[in-house]
Each structure stands twice: as C-alpha cells, then as structure tokens.
Amino acid sequence: MSILEFNRVEKEYRLGETRVRALRGVDLSVDKGEFIAVLGASGSGKTTLLNLAGAIDDPTGGAVLVNGQTVANLSDDAKAELRSRTIGYIFQTFNLVSVLTALENVMLALQIRGGRIADIRNEAARRLDEVGLADFMHHRPDKLSGGQRQRVAIARALVTNPLLVLADEPTANLDHETAQSIIDLMKELNEKDGVTFLFSTHDQRLISQVKRVVRIDDGKIVTEMKTAN
Ligand SMILES: Nc1ncnc2c1ncn2[C@@H]1O[C@H](COP(=O)(O)OP(=O)(O)O)[C@@H](O)[C@H]1O
Ligand SMILES: [Mg+2]
Structure with missing residues (x-):
C-alpha cells in the first residue's frame, strides 16, 4: 500500500502579480518501507514537494494523500495530528x-x-x-x-x-564524509525498522546509495529509476 501519493499535483505561489508554478502535475507513489531520493537542481521544486508531502502546505491543484487520507480535506487539528504522529520531518538547516x-x-x-x-x-x-x-x-x-x-x-x-520520514537536503550543509554517514544512518534505520524515507538532494554522489531516484526539473518529474541497490 502506498504511504504517500501525489496525483497530478500543482503548486502555484503568488508573489503580488507574479505567479510561480513550482509543481506542474506531479504524479508520485511511495510504498511503505521505501528509501527514495528526489534529485533536482536548486529551484526545481524539491522543498515544495516535501512540504506538500509533510502536510505543511496544500496543493493548488490535484491531490496529496498520506496514508490514504487526502491532506487538503483534513482540518487544521487533523493535519497537526498527522504531522506529530505519522510524519517525521528533517529540515535542511536542522531547526x-x-x-x-x-x-x-x-x-x-x-x-x-x-x-x-x-x-x-x-x-x-x-x-x-x-x-x-x-x-x-x-x-x-x-x-x-x-x-x-x-x-x-x-x-x-x-x-x-513515524511511518514516513521526509528529509529536505539533509546533507546539504555537511562535508562529503559526514553526508555519507548521515545517508548510511538513514538507510540503516530504513532497513532495520522499515521506516519509509523520502529525501531530497542535489548531490549526485549520494544517489548511488538509494534504491529509487526521482528526478525533478522545473516542477516536473522527468525520470524515475530503480538503482542496483
Ligand atoms: N513561498 C514561496 N513563494 C513564492 N515562490 C516560492 C516560494 N517557495 C518556493 N518558491 C519558488 O518555487 C520554485 C521551487 O522552489 P523550491 O521548492 O524551494 O525548490 P528547491 O527546494 O528544489 O530549491 C522556485 O522558483 C522558488 O523560487
Ligand atoms: Mg529546497
């Protein structure tokens, strides 16, 4: 069963008169127990994608389902409950x-x-x-x-x-060796406890570590690949 599902998800930010289409029809399904990376350049929509997955923000089109529930249909209290019980979030700047x-x-x-x-x-x-x-x-x-x-x-x-851990560029502020050990740790926790991990990165070197990679470019998923791991 999928723990996370994106169905034709759109996210548009408005800055005064300007509109930014950060996600343009993203389809993505993540099964329980997966260890998956979203790879993309800066500005490609990674943080937006993770914030929607984490019930931190709502899409402007399409639907995001976490553990079978459509996030946008939940009350604020139910979203808070989801964030504190079902989802773990690791921020780029640690917070x-x-x-x-x-x-x-x-x-x-x-x-x-x-x-x-x-x-x-x-x-x-x-x-x-x-x-x-x-x-x-x-x-x-x-x-x-x-x-x-x-x-x-x-x-x-x-x-x-949590059932699902989201990590937004968890290694971006670390040297390569430390980044590697953080990925190893997440992978170990995934294998040992079956926790689902979805993390974003723009570090190509970390990609060899994961089982599935989704590449995002300008708000669209452009390739999905299973690696040999
Ligand atoms: N709160 C916001 N308001 C307006 N534009 C935003 C906001 N957050 C992100 N964006 C824009 O959306 C696009 C995707 O951003 P983001 O999801 O942060 O990408 P990434 O995490 O891959 O660097 C970028 O063009 C960015 O400038
Ligand atoms: Mg980001």
Whole structure:
C-alpha cells in the first residue's frame, strides 16, 4: 500500500502579480518501507514537494494523500495530528532549539503528545544513542558539529515512530564524509525498522546509495529509476 501519493499535483505561489508554478502535475507513489531520493537542481521544486508531502502546505491543484487520507480535506487539528504522529520531518538547516540540549530537543517532539516525563526522557535518550550521540545528549546545538546536529534532527524526527520520514537536503550543509554517514544512518534505520524515507538532494554522489531516484526539473518529474541497490 502506498504511504504517500501525489496525483497530478500543482503548486502555484503568488508573489503580488507574479505567479510561480513550482509543481506542474506531479504524479508520485511511495510504498511503505521505501528509501527514495528526489534529485533536482536548486529551484526545481524539491522543498515544495516535501512540504506538500509533510502536510505543511496544500496543493493548488490535484491531490496529496498520506496514508490514504487526502491532506487538503483534513482540518487544521487533523493535519497537526498527522504531522506529530505519522510524519517525521528533517529540515535542511536542522531547526533545533538553540537554548535546549540535544536530549531536550528530541524530548520536545514527544512532549507535544503528553505522557510521563520519565518515559519521554528514556525514549529520547534511546533514539540519541541509536544515532551515535550517547555522549552528547546534554550538549546544546552550538556545542555540536554540523553532522551531530543533523543526527539530533534525525533522532527528533524518529522519536515519534513515524511511518514516513521526509528529509529536505539533509546533507546539504555537511562535508562529503559526514553526508555519507548521515545517508548510511538513514538507510540503516530504513532497513532495520522499515521506516519509509523520502529525501531530497542535489548531490549526485549520494544517489548511488538509494534504491529509487526521482528526478525533478522545473516542477516536473522527468525520470524515475530503480538503482542496483
Ligand atoms: N513561498 C514561496 N513563494 C513564492 N515562490 C516560492 C516560494 N517557495 C518556493 N518558491 C519558488 O518555487 C520554485 C521551487 O522552489 P523550491 O521548492 O524551494 O525548490 P528547491 O527546494 O528544489 O530549491 C522556485 O522558483 C522558488 O523560487
Ligand atoms: Mg529546497
């Protein structure tokens, strides 16, 4: 069953009199357990695509379905619920809260839902351990390297046990070696727990790592290929 479906999706932004057609009839279907990359140049529509998949924004045409539900038909509360329970989002610039420690940043994603604080702390610590940050839990973001911050962001996205993780150029601000290790980590989590990953990149070198690549150009999907992985 598909966890994510785009049916002839259009997204037009209006800036005063100017219109930008960021997505022009995108069809895409992502099955549970997939590990898939959207490859495209800057301005091709990657962030727009991920924001629509993440129920952060609505399309101006066509339909986006997450786990069988048409996102645009959901109330604001139902969308918030979808974002906090079903989807994990990893931002290009990490978006960590600078005054909180790594542990507190990850705990925050669970605290939105409520529950016992001791359980929340344990679960957040377990996820940080899993991404290799056991010794850095009490560090604030400014005391972490770029790669470590991105690992915190991955732990935060995964701590709610989402079905679908969206990662917008998760390696763009990292050196090549660190980028490689972040991709390896996501792949491992995909293989171990069956979490579906959809990430965007403009780094051709990372493409060899994934099972399916979708190339987007000027708001249109131009090629889809299965790789040998
Ligand atoms: N909020 C916005 N308002 C107006 N235009 C936007 C907005 N966001 C993106 N765009 C435009 O939509 C196109 C696709 O942008 P984006 O999805 O950010 O591409 P990418 O992530 O691949 O760089 C670009 O032409 C960009 O300038
Ligand atoms: Mg972008």
